[in-house]
Amino acid sequence: xxxxxxxxxxxxxxxxxxxxxxxxxxxxxxxxxxxxxxxxxxxxxxxxxxxxxxxxxxxxxxxxxxxxxxxxxxxxxxxxxxxxxxxxxxxxxxxxxxxxxxxxxxxxxxxxxxxxxxxxxxxxxxxxxxxxxxxxxxxxxxxxxxxxxxxxxxxxxxxxxxxxxxxxxxxxxxxxxxxxxxxxxxxxxxxxxxxxxxxxxxxxxxxxxxxxxxxxxxxxxxxxxxxxxxxxxxxxxxxxxxxxxxxxxxxxxxxxxxxxxxxxxxxxxxxxxxxxxxxxxxxxxxxxxxxxxxxxxxxxxxxxxxxxxxxxxxxxxxxxxxxxxxxxxxxxxxxxxxxxxxxxxxxxxxxxxxxxxxxxxxxxxxxxxxxxxxxxxxxxxxxxxxxxxxxxxxxxxxxxxxxxxxxxxxxxxxxxxxxxxxxxxxxxxxxxxxxxxxxxxxxxxxxxxxxxxxxxxxxxxxxxxxxxxxxxxxxxxxxxxxxxxxxxxxxxxxxxxxxxxxxxxxxxxxxxxxxxxxxxxxxxxxxxxxxxxxxxxxxxxxxxxxxxxxxxxxxxxxxxxxxxxxxxxxxxxxxxxxxxxxxxxxxxxxxxxxxxxxxxxxxxxxxxxxxxxxxxxxxxxxxxxxxxxxxxxxxxxxxxxxxxxxxxxxxxxxxxxxxxxxxxxxxxxxxxxxxxxxxxxxxxxxxxxxxxxxxxxxxxxxxxxxxxxxxxxxxxxxxxxxxxxxxxxxxxxxxxxxxxxxxxxxxxxxxxxxxxxxxxxxxxxxxx
Ligand SMILES: *[C@@H]1O[C@H](CO)[C@@H](O)[C@H](O)[C@H]1NC(C)=O
Ligand SMILES: *[C@@H]1O[C@H](CO)[C@@H](O)[C@H](O)[C@H]1NC(C)=O
Ligand SMILES: *[C@@H]1O[C@H](CO)[C@@H](O)[C@H](O)[C@H]1NC(C)=O
Ligand SMILES: *[C@@H]1O[C@H](CO)[C@@H](O)[C@H](O)[C@H]1NC(C)=O
Ligand SMILES: *[C@@H]1O[C@H](CO)[C@@H](O)[C@H](O)[C@H]1NC(C)=O
Ligand SMILES: *[C@@H]1O[C@H](CO)[C@@H](O)[C@H](O)[C@H]1NC(C)=O
Ligand SMILES: *[C@@H]1O[C@H](CO)[C@@H](O)[C@H](O)[C@H]1NC(C)=O
Ligand SMILES: *[C@@H]1O[C@H](CO)[C@@H](O)[C@H](O)[C@H]1NC(C)=O
Ligand SMILES: *[C@@H]1O[C@H](CO)[C@@H](O)[C@H](O)[C@H]1NC(C)=O
Ligand SMILES: *[C@@H]1O[C@H](CO)[C@@H](O)[C@H](O)[C@H]1NC(C)=O
Numbered sequence: 001x002x003x004x005x006x007x008x009x010x011x012x013x014x015x016x017x018x019x020x021x022x023x024x025x026x027x028x029x030x031x032x033x034x035x036x037x038x039x040x041x042x043x044x045x046x047x048x049x050x051x052x053x054x055x056x057x058x059x060x061x062x063x064x065x066x067x068x069x070x071x072x073x074x075x076x077x078x079x080x081x082x083x084x085x086x087x088x089x090x091x092x093x094x095x096x097x098x099x100x101x102x103x104x105x106x107x108x109x110x111x112x113x114x115x116x117x118x119x120x121x122x123x124x125x126x127x128x129x130x131x132x133x134x135x136x137x138x139x140x141x142x143x144x145x146x147x148x149x150x151x152x153x154x155x156x157x158x159x160x161x162x163x164x165x166x167x168x169x170x171x172x173x174x175x176x177x178x179x180x181x182x183x184x185x186x187x188x189x190x191x192x193x194x195x196x197x198x199x200x201x202x203x204x205x206x207x208x209x210x211x212x213x214x215x216x217x218x219x220x221x222x223x224x225x226x227x228x229x230x231x232x233x234x235x236x237x238x239x240x241x242x243x244x245x246x247x248x249x250x251x252x253x254x255x256x257x258x259x260x261x262x263x264x265x266x267x268x269x270x271x272x273x274x275x276x277x278x279x280x281x282x283x284x285x286x287x288x289x290x291x292x293x294x295x296x297x298x299x300x301x302x303x304x305x306x307x308x309x310x311x312x313x314x315x316x317x318x319x320x321x322x323x324x325x326x327x328x329x330x331x332x333x334x335x336x337x338x339x340x341x342x343x344x345x346x347x348x349x350x351x352x353x354x355x356x357x358x359x360x361x362x363x364x365x366x367x368x369x370x371x372x373x374x375x376x377x378x379x380x381x382x383x384x385x386x387x388x389x390x391x392x393x394x395x396x397x398x399x400x401x402x403x404x405x406x407x408x409x410x411x412x413x414x415x416x417x418x419x420x421x422x423x424x425x426x427x428x429x430x431x432x433x434x435x436x437x438x439x440x441x442x443x444x445x446x447x448x449x450x451x452x453x454x455x456x457x458x459x460x461x462x463x464x465x466x467x468x469x470x471x472x473x474x475x476x477x478x479x480x481x482x483x484x485x486x487x488x489x490x491x492x493x494x495x496x497x498x499x500x501x502x503x504x505x506x507x508x509x510x511x512x513x514x515x516x517x518x519x520x521x522x523x524x525x526x527x528x529x530x531x532x533x534x535x536x537x538x539x540x541x542x543x544x545x546x547x548x549x550x551x552x553x554x555x556x557x558x559x560x561x562x563x564x565x566x567x568x569x570x571x572x573x574x575x576x577x578x579x580x581x582x583x584x585x586x587x588x589x590x591x592x593x594x595x596x597x598x599x600x601x602x603x604x605x606x607x608x609x610x611x612x613x614x615x616x617x618x619x620x621x622x623x624x625x626x627x628x629x630x631x632x633x634x635x636x637x638x639x640x641x642x643x644x645x646x647x648x649x650x651x652x653x654x655x656x657x658x659x660x661x662x663x664x665x666x667x668x669x670x671x672x673x674x675x676x677x678x679x680x681x682x683x684x685x686x687x688x689x690x691x692x693x694x695x696x697x698x699x700x701x702x703x704x705x706x707x708x709x710x711x712x713x714x715x716x717x718x719x720x721x722x723x724x725x726x727x728x729x730x731x732x733x734x735x736x737x738x739x740x741x742x743x744x745x746x747x748x749x750x751x752x753x754x755x756x757x758x759x760x761x762x763x764x765x766x767x768x
Contacts, residue, residue, distance in 0.1 A: 336495020
């Protein structure tokens, strides 16, 4: 094996030199990767398969390429992938001229350049109330037999989270594979990790001659290991992050089966590879796709995730995706795709704490993730204006070496940390109220306190004759209140390219999530050059929120095999909790801690056990989504890219999708409008039921619902209603989001079915 690797690398190296030489000498034709959508129904009958057809098209382009147009990247056009399941078409490495020729081929629909994908990173179980004796865990047998496909950076198969323990065999319908590759062989999969594949032809095409540093499904970044273990990791006892958050770690669906589709490499991350991964996942037979990444600023018909997830939805596969980390501004969200579940990130009720104990006995709880139990016991406490700005390494060198210093709140915390890093300061106290400070991993002993506690410390340090302090690290505080809150960074709706559907759908824990990590990437540092590795890491992002929702979707799939992806999403949306653990509306850390709007958190925090039994669901069929697409000003080709067939039925365009939430948009010139929504709900409760509406109108709007009572005679019966929003512009409305809710309450109180209502400015002109 080593020999083979050596040879191929050597060859690559020589090839690289050759290519460089050509590049220097020829007036080269630039080639790039294009994703090409084709109409399969127009395949000439002479071809036995569409792969054959696509290769032949590329081959015919090749024969037109004369020697004088040899280019610096590749000697001729070539085919990267043929997409068979979630898209009809292929990706190919082409010059502009070759693309023009290709466009004349029968069956050509559209082509666009390959693009970069954005990865969404920067004791959750108890917080979500999952419990072994009742509710969703036992009802779904912990997700046993449900297959979660994770599209990500790869996986570390040796991690304890991916051991098979008490699992036996896997679902017979599984067609996936555990592919051999660098440092990865097929024996590394088991009954937990049942598949692992990797896709990097797009990376290689974009970087000719590149040496893929880990040419297999093995994770080199940690992200994929983290998300996979969050969604479906097995039980691992005694997990912790350097003594913080210690306990038993396990995924949301601990018996679900995982399959990794690695599409992100250190050398690049391309749409062509993402599409290939999703194409294979659907073909392999996954039930859930968890994808913590997204494409920014693309319409649905050029967004590989939107395209692939449409076919996935048709096959009953739930696609759960991250909203992005571009908040808190409105209109920053990606994956705002009607047939996908879009997940926002919230904080959790756990803090990684350091206790600051002053010499007078007063104790203040601060935040820290310093990765050891540093000994800072009864040290001198200094508050000295000479260096308390803590932004000058030169001044900080004057700090006595046996002291803890107090740093004033001053600009960016990270700049202060930077300045102190180069000094002998033994310990420091910082002041910040910003969310990202709470997870600050300092490489020397420091603690962050809130500005409300700062005066206590300053007062003591400046009035006591011999002020002193102790800092205790590795403290974990549970039950932090209020929690959850909307994370500062989580991207906000409306979805720029599809604003008419309320996005995100729901919120899940995304901040400071503990999950498995790779041993080859340090998770902490002490001093300038001691790097530490850990089997677990604590990181934040909508990337971490998404797999929580994917795990719950897997449990719901396991409990209700007959539900459509729309039904599963509806159950999660209508049972989500808009209140925090103080029973007040969830607050938005990105909006000065005011009540969060549905454009930040969707319907609220997921509530898995309630989602098991939602009472009513808002279902949607593939045809409903087609009707939605037909209502957009898309061309026939643009729609066909998504539906993969010309035979979609556009006779009933309808922008009013049967969605479990409501959004009405106004622009700068709107003075008033009336918008009516039609909805149909299906009774999935046991037997007859009567529901009554309770409305809370967004400020400045009037809302009516008709009828106000829904009576169901039996299970699976459907009833329809109409909701009308009457909006009149107020002078103060400029770019202001207002919101309310419609709640259907069952007469016996067994079920409440809640839909958020948002009235929002159309922030982004999406160009329809
Ligand atoms: C490619 O990377 C591997 C692993 O880092 C290294 O052993 C090999 O020498 C590299 N080959 C080339 C051609 O750079
Ligand atoms: C699976 O095994 C682990 C120990 O490896 C155990 O803690 C856990 O309770 C088991 N779970 C189930 C559902 O059997
Ligand atoms: C795969 O890895 C296992 C464990 O490292 C090893 O025992 C086995 O021989 C390898 N198989 C192949 C085909 O390389
Ligand atoms: C450090 O902070 C002080 C107080 O805010 C400010 O006046 C000074 O300009 C800052 N110095 C640097 C180098 O940023
Ligand atoms: C503050 O630090 C400076 C520089 O080390 C020192 O000269 C000064 O005396 C200190 N001030 C107090 C009040 O200790
Ligand atoms: C945030 O809220 C505080 C207290 O209500 C207020 O004083 C401050 O001006 C607000 N800041 C912003 C940016 O809205
Ligand atoms: C589509 O175009 C028509 C006519 O230009 C316009 O009235 C309509 O609002 C557009 N629809 C959307 C969804 O943009
Ligand atoms: C299209 O759908 C409508 C109902 O929305 C139906 O009446 C019509 O027959 C369908 N047309 C085709 C060609 O299937
Ligand atoms: C608002 O009206 C002005 C003047 O008629 C027009 O230029 C502008 O494009 C309109 N804005 C929107 C968002 O429709
Ligand atoms: C629903 O309410 C009825 C009373 O109307 C009660 O008998 C039944 O146990 C409730 N079911 C559940 C699942 O709570």
